[in-house]
Amino acid sequence: MSRPAAEARARARTFLAQTLSAEGNVLMLEHATRDEVVRRLASAGRAAPTKGSVAPGGAAAVEVTNARIAEAPDLEALAQLVASCSRCPLHAARKNAVFGEGAAEARVVCVGEAPGAREDETGRPFVGRAGRLLDRLLMSIGLPRTSVYICNVLKSRPPQNRDPLPEEVAACAPYLVRQLALIQPDVIVAFGAFAARTLLETKSALGRLRGRVHRYSGYPVIVTYHPAALLRNPGWIRPTWEDLQMVRRMLDGADESEARLG
Ligand code: SF4
Incomplete structure (x- = not known):
């Protein structure tokens, strides 16, 4: 097998492994950039997890509008909105x-x-x-x-x-x-x-x-x-x-x- 062909097969194996791993929300990034993997997954109909997936702490992330916040009937309901909030980037790293x-x-x-x-x-x-x-x-x-x-x-x-x-x-x-x-x-x-x-x-x-x-x-x-x-x-x-x-x-x-x- 020629060297370019061998390299192409190796890249294909890597991409396949990344795609399979992404099913479990784990991206293997050994030989491809994250952007490449995300682009390939998106083109396959599986966008990278953002809103609507799982927020830190396990709460389901949903869009929290100002109106929903202003209409929260009590502190408990408001706390639930905060638990699933992704209104700013700080949600990504919080425990x-x-x-x-x-x-x-x-x-x-x-x-x-x-x-x-x-x-x-x-x-x-x-x-x-x-x-x-x-x-x-x-x-x-x-x-x-x-x-x-x-x-x-x-x-x-x-x-x-x-x-x-x-x-x-x-x-x-x-x-x-x-x-x-x-x-x-x-x-x-x-x-x-x-x-x-x-x-x-x-x-x-x-x-x-x-x-x-x-x-x-x-x-x-x-x-x-x-x-x-x-x-x-x-x-x-x-x-x-x-x-x-x-x-x-x-x-x-x-x-x-x-x-x-x-
Ligand atoms: S800091 Fe950002 S992510 Fe956290 S609750 Fe406030 S708006 Fe939402």
Whole structure:
């Protein structure tokens, strides 16, 4: 057999192996690029798996429109949408979506930035050291973790914990909007600059946002440091506690100026 013919037969065997392996959603890429394999599978009527296949965590992926999110009747239904969400590329690498947890009628909603590695592993917000610190801070104003609601702006982990991208926030924000509309808290606490800037649509530094009551859709918003930042800067724990005292005073009936003055 001539050398070109032998090479052609070898390529054909490789493609056959790739095609058969793809039936089990495994692509063998030894001698062909991924694009070549996808193109060949697509031409054979078997496009690469995208939407409508299986999302991380095993939930069936379906298109989640803004209207479906806005019409979710309760937190459980909304969580199911998040579990199958592929509205932005972050769904591809996540182990678990992190919807949020807590009391459905909580008076306080705590909003952070995005899941980290531990949250991605467990599917729960604010776990690990930062989560334990948050629990202690909440207890210092008489709020057990189970009495509040805790979530993030983004529901899927950005790779290497990088800052969320504007398009990711735009895709995910409707979930937070609906969570807040369903819970209707008395006070929202924005933990960290990212959550604060997203909720308040501002670019101001966190230091300029602390110490007063802001508004998001009519709900009072108090801004303070993220617990993960407190682990790196223990000197910020005291000012964070003071911010949370404002939350306590508002829950006890103080108006905004009284809450601010203490
Ligand atoms: S970050 Fe939000 S929009 Fe993006 S995939 Fe996760 S749940 Fe969907």
